[in-house]
Amino acid sequence: MSSTFGSVFKISTWGESHGVGVGVVIDGCPARVPLCVEDIQHELNRRRPGQSAIVTPRSEEDRVEILSGVQDGLTLGTPIALLVRNKDHRSSAYDEMQHTYRPSHADYCYDAKYGIRAWAGGGRASARETIARVAAGAVAQAVVKTLSPGTDVLAWVQQVYTCVCPTAPADVQRAVVEGNIVRTANETAAKEMTQSILDARGRGDSLGGVVACTVRNCPVGLGDPVFDKLEATLAHAMMSIPACKGFEVGSGFAAAQCSGSEHNDTFYMEGARVRTRTNRSGGIQGGISNGEDINMRMAFKPTATLMIEQDTVNDEHQEVKLRGKGRHDPCVLPRAVPVVESMAWIVLCDHLLRQQAVSCIS
Amino acid sequence: MSSTFGSVFKISTWGESHGVGVGVVIDGCPARVPLCVEDIQHELNRRRPGQSAIVTPRSEEDRVEILSGVQDGLTLGTPIALLVRNKDHRSSAYDEMQHTYRPSHADYCYDAKYGIRAWAGGGRASARETIARVAAGAVAQAVVKTLSPGTDVLAWVQQVYTCVCPTAPADVQRAVVEGNIVRTANETAAKEMTQSILDARGRGDSLGGVVACTVRNCPVGLGDPVFDKLEATLAHAMMSIPACKGFEVGSGFAAAQCSGSEHNDTFYMEGARVRTRTNRSGGIQGGISNGEDINMRMAFKPTATLMIEQDTVNDEHQEVKLRGKGRHDPCVLPRAVPVVESMAWIVLCDHLLRQQAVSCIS
Amino acid sequence: MSSTFGSVFKISTWGESHGVGVGVVIDGCPARVPLCVEDIQHELNRRRPGQSAIVTPRSEEDRVEILSGVQDGLTLGTPIALLVRNKDHRSSAYDEMQHTYRPSHADYCYDAKYGIRAWAGGGRASARETIARVAAGAVAQAVVKTLSPGTDVLAWVQQVYTCVCPTAPADVQRAVVEGNIVRTANETAAKEMTQSILDARGRGDSLGGVVACTVRNCPVGLGDPVFDKLEATLAHAMMSIPACKGFEVGSGFAAAQCSGSEHNDTFYMEGARVRTRTNRSGGIQGGISNGEDINMRMAFKPTATLMIEQDTVNDEHQEVKLRGKGRHDPCVLPRAVPVVESMAWIVLCDHLLRQQAVSCIS
Amino acid sequence: MSSTFGSVFKISTWGESHGVGVGVVIDGCPARVPLCVEDIQHELNRRRPGQSAIVTPRSEEDRVEILSGVQDGLTLGTPIALLVRNKDHRSSAYDEMQHTYRPSHADYCYDAKYGIRAWAGGGRASARETIARVAAGAVAQAVVKTLSPGTDVLAWVQQVYTCVCPTAPADVQRAVVEGNIVRTANETAAKEMTQSILDARGRGDSLGGVVACTVRNCPVGLGDPVFDKLEATLAHAMMSIPACKGFEVGSGFAAAQCSGSEHNDTFYMEGARVRTRTNRSGGIQGGISNGEDINMRMAFKPTATLMIEQDTVNDEHQEVKLRGKGRHDPCVLPRAVPVVESMAWIVLCDHLLRQQAVSCIS
Numbered sequence A, B, C, D: 001m002s003s004t005f006g007s008v009f010k011i012s013t014w015g016e017s018h019g020v021g022v023g024v025v026i027d028g029c030p031a032r033v034p035l036c037v038e039d040i041q042h043e044l045n046r047r048r049p050g051q052s053a054i055v056t057p058r059s060e061e062d063r064v065e066i067l068s069g070v071q072d073g074l075t076l077g078t079p080i081a082l083l084v085r086n087k088d089h090r091s092s093a094y095d096e097m098q099h100t101y102r103p104s105h106a107d108y109c110y111d112a113k114y115g116i117r118a119w120a121g122g123g124r125a126s127a128r129e130t131i132a133r134v135a136a137g138a139v140a141q142a143v144v145k146t147l148s149p150g151t152d153v154l155a156w157v158q159q160v161y162t163c164v165c166p167t168a169p170a171d172v173q174r175a176v177v178e179g180n181i182v183r184t185a186n187e188t189a190a191k192e193m194t195q196s197i198l199d200a201r202g203r204g205d206s207l208g209g210v211v212a213c214t215v216r217n218c219p220v221g222l223g224d225p226v227f228d229k230l231e232a233t234l235a236h237a238m239m240s241i242p243a244c245k246g247f248e249v250g251s252g253f254a255a256a257q258c259s260g261s262e263h264n265d266t267f268y269m270e271g272a273r274v275r276t277r278t279n280r281s282g283g284i285q286g287g288i289s290n291g292e293d294i295n296m297r298m299a300f301k302p303t304a305t306l307m308i309e310q311d312t313v314n315d316e317h318q319e320v321k322l323r324g325k326g327r328h329d330p331c332v333l334p335r336a337v338p339v340v341e342s343m344a345w346i347v348l349c350d351h352l353l354r355q356q357a358v359s360c361i362s
Helices: A037-047 A091-098 A107-114 A120-125 A127-147 A174-178 A187-202 A230-239 A252-257 A333-358 B037-047 B091-098 B107-114 B120-125 B127-147 B174-178 B187-202 B230-239 B252-257 B333-358 C037-047 C091-098 C107-114 C120-125 C127-147 C174-178 C187-202 C230-239 C252-257 C333-358 D037-047 D091-098 D107-114 D120-125 D127-147 D174-178 D187-202 D230-239 D252-257 D333-358
Strands: A010-014 A021-027 A031-034 A064-066 A074-076 A080-085 A152-160 A209-216 A244-249 A267-270 A273-276 A294-300 A310-313 A319-322 B010-014 B021-027 B031-034 B064-066 B074-076 B080-085 B152-160 B209-216 B244-249 B267-270 B273-276 B294-300 B310-313 B319-322 C010-014 C021-027 C031-034 C064-066 C074-076 C080-085 C152-160 C209-216 C244-249 C267-270 C273-276 C294-300 C309-313 C319-323 D010-014 D021-027 D031-034 D064-066 D074-076 D080-085 D152-160 D209-216 D244-249 D267-270 D273-276 D294-300 D310-313 D319-322
Touching: A010 A127, A010 D010, A010 D021, A021 A127, A021 D010, A021 D021, A031 A127, A037 A064, A037 A127, A037 A333, A080 A127, A091 A120, A107 A120, A120 A127, A127 A333, A152 A174, A152 A187, A152 A333, A209 A333, A209 B252, A230 A244, A230 A294, A230 A333, A230 B230, A230 B244, A244 A252, A244 B230, A244 B252, A252 B209, A252 B244, A252 B294, A267 B310, A267 B319, A294 A333, A294 B252, A310 B267, A319 B267, A333 C333, B010 B127, B010 C010, B010 C021, B021 B127, B021 C010, B021 C021, B031 B127, B037 B064, B037 B127, B037 B333, B080 B127, B107 B120, B120 B127, B127 B333, B152 B174, B152 B187, B152 B333, B209 B333, B230 B244, B230 B294, B230 B333, B244 B252, B294 B333, B333 D333, C010 C127, C021 C127, C031 C127, C037 C064, C037 C127, C037 C333, C080 C127, C107 C120, C120 C127, C127 C333, C152 C174, C152 C187, C152 C333, C209 C333, C209 D252, C230 C244, C230 C294, C230 C333, C230 D230, C230 D244, C244 C252, C244 D230, C244 D252, C252 D209, C252 D244, C252 D294, C267 D310, C267 D319, C294 C333, C294 D252, C309 D267, C319 D267, D010 D127, D021 D127, D031 D127, D037 D064, D037 D127, D037 D333, D080 D127, D091 D120, D107 D120, D120 D127, D127 D333, D152 D174, D152 D187, D152 D333, D209 D333, D230 D244, D230 D294, D230 D333, D244 D252, D294 D333
Parallel strands: none
Antiparallel strands: A010 A021, A021 A080, A031 A074, A064 A080, A152 A209, A209 A294, A244 A294, A244 B244, A267 A273, A310 A319, B010 B021, B021 B080, B031 B074, B064 B080, B152 B209, B209 B294, B244 B294, B267 B273, B310 B319, C010 C021, C021 C080, C031 C074, C064 C080, C152 C209, C209 C294, C244 C294, C244 D244, C267 C273, C309 C319, D010 D021, D021 D080, D031 D074, D064 D080, D152 D209, D209 D294, D244 D294, D267 D273, D310 D319
């Protein structure tokens, strides 16, 4: 009831951080979509630990294996199963966590809900779970790009702690984002953010931030009012990413202090195309894409595992002290970028297929 | 694919603003829950137009009829169908909208998606659609209060335009909120917000704002990782409410500029109960309720219909001018409060039943 | 969790036999499908009680009201809500059933499952529930005929008690079926079946039988292996009809005593079209329609309510005697014909839309 | 949209016969259910090819690997991923099938639906797909037996071609069934069936038959009217098994030639328990289990692959001849027995959890 997502393009993910591996089954993928293992591996490499100086030094290779649903570089229309085996286990680093609840982690809640917990490395509540999202996202991306070649999704780190990247969404370039280890959209911001992450790590501390994401050339007409409005399913998708605390689309919380005359996006014609002069709607009106860029922002809290001693309780309900061990990201933002993009691709793909299901009467 | 919501407690809403009526079918409601028509009508009256000087003067009575699923004040376990007939039609006020797209409304997108549009009053994209949410929410509330008597949901207007209500979530009292027409948590703020709404209406303008919502005494263990985390389904529910542009839980966007040492909620014991000293997690950790108050904030944009002339285009793709007619809310926030509470009850009810489904091994 | 059916074309039915009414909400219907109230009423009239000498004499008019989703004779793409109010209540006929379990009825099981029961007239377990199926089926039919104009569904009574109608599925004509009150495909059989039904009624008894159904000109490619094979979803749909005890497709149970060389359908070319020389597959291979007629047979048990005294128990678990009262069909078959057709249309419509969702890569 | 099944206990299967492997992800399994790899392997061994003289001699070991969701012999409440790698590939046996459609196989329909086909060994349409059903069924069985220890599911071959096993469902013993290679309930029938299967193989032919299944000590109250009646979901499950052509419950097609007075199951009290004197209802009334044995029968067609030359067409739409190669079951029935049981366990498990979700009001 919990690890499946999507309505037509349906993903079902599985895997504990220190189990055999993690993976996903994708049911509802159209046939004859070009797809190869490299497409998926490319995205996984962007999410991989150990890729830079500011992320966790764990060295998982995260090699993906396509188990079904693809033949000679084309999807078969049957379920696509993807598997990434776990490699670099260091469970001993987690021994203390077996009975002690890490503050602001899922440990206590998993015990309370399930009465059992895969304590090593966070189990299902580990960020390792997002591998399956990224793998599924790569498949979704292949589908969307086949059906709507111009559509693109681009995410970047817009804020780390107090440092805000000033680049406007429309000006963000993928080459710049991928050209710095923070994955922000501006070189100066990248340097400042990198330094503050390194400083935080030095203190055994961690930092929060904001990932922004823009969808360019989204087909008009995606989204299913009233409950599966495009922004509602995007919010669902993004808020399900570990550590995400907030979501906004278009004007977002800034809309609260606007009047209607300040906020409305007036329409005009650009050739044969209906456009809006401003885009406070964030590319979505009435829950349906209007063809303008879809702009979202997601707030991420700082990593909960700290190398600093904290008060907590254990599973015998005694108050104890805990200091984090293991190798953790002092800031999840750089690695969250491909995860955010993946969830956006998955939502777009599902809505695109849903729209095809009913947009049949000529 | 779009007007159903929920996994076990499943609602299916319907209705255009100027059609015969609006309603909902609830499938999956447990049997023998005490429920009477007054329970539902009470909540609908809070949402009703014409209830105060600062909302639309339309005078819909919004009387609900229980068509099935209830007998002698108890639910039967069979689908509950609820119907509210539409009464106060003034379609002529909408004649101009038949062919002209109102800026920042759903008109253009509905035409683009469906190739047809119930233009009178916004059709399915009208705020009238939220009647069905409130009716279903009243049923959900009855279920939750039967299963978990202490649980309560309380929403209030926390911001209108630039005026922010300073009351902390834990201090908000229902009597105060229901005691002023803005439904804010502080009398001074209520006066200021009322005045700014009246001023905006005087100018033919409208105002945005923020609704906050707190869930008190939520059972521990609700939420289904990884995709149906409690905050993810709450975000889905809230972002599907018309005009909602942003959602945050706990620290929300403020988490972005926190370090882990500033942000973590340390655990302690309060008698036999595991508590956190702070609540930046917002009552949810790892996607599962931890028993602390669940605090959310939702940003709402200002009403798009203005009594001010705006540039726009029509369905023949000509650029035209439009000035709103009809009777609209200059600020949706006061009437959004019961809608927000209803969506929270629906999400809680669904998660409570889902949890019962699997929490069976003793 | 129980009164919804369908994946893309999703129906949600509701209503107790002696409540306010019965109805259905259809979510996922494409926009711009021609649909008027008469299309639906026509099918409901075929299901209506009181239509002939061999069915129940209850005189429900069963007038349908379209509450939403249709404008000027076209669907809007939004949920379609349909309502049929109950009229002819005679609850007193059911007073005795309030505490006594009718043999082979749902009474005992509803009490055991829900702990409460809408005892009057069977409540949700009444055949009156099938009104919503027929109403939804009429909408599904409109969609399928718009998308695939040649497709047709034809059901008929193939057996009543020991009398079997000999007409082969391919030879059955709608005019003949609708031309006799039993709805069988042969006039001689009609007379014999009518007489045996009248005889049974005279004895206070009831009769079982078989409804056959053929789908002609079904598009090739419908059905979603592996679990939603076309025959599997048809079986689900048909076996959910009250009193249905068996389902078979193509050769059905006769396949059990065939060898492969007797059973296989060899392929040949008819012009550009791949055909099979025989049709023991029943128009479905590997769970997917192959373009041949889809032939199904459904067994129906005799009506459980008898005007004969029977042994039973009451809700205080005492052994008692019961003689049926009220006005019941001595044979449900004639009125089951439109119900069977409706469920077939609903399944076809859903699979057609599902196929459109994924058959997008050219 | 097709390879997922279940509502709360949700399975998602994947895998082509000649791909890397086959498997299943189970989402919605309760936590703390005792489960070990041997429980699953035991059932897979019953389904395994090469286990006796009358099934295919292919020697797949079908070793299952638990990839997630289980720790120290207990389920975690998180998704359970199971993998069985494919071993014994002999694709060359299928070379001819790459372009030629085997009569009464899925080949043509897959090509027509998907425009592509995993031709080797039938791909997704291979009986190898049922491995995932059996693996998931073993998990479902573990859940049901934990929640309702007395419940048991027993299937057997009741008919092969013209030979019918006379043992009444209530008299069937597991030891007898597992004691003969046909898996029928009577030793004499076993000998006759074995001989007729060997004879058919000798002719290059195949045989159909019937699998019967009984559920003993099913809890009262399972099944969700109106669409997810217990018999409807069982029918869905069974009719999705490859080669299944018919389903009946209780009296089944025999009900057609009964009168009500012949068919009704009268109630009586057996101590505190409500019982029926006969069981033509097959343990289900109104779609809900009544505590009597649930008796089902499923018709299976003869294996389509024959070692006899047949007429057919190829994917260039030319009429050609085809003689089967490879190693196939001359009769699928013996190996269908564990598949039928598995689907029954899966349906029961899902309904048991669904019932727990809503049976909460005391």
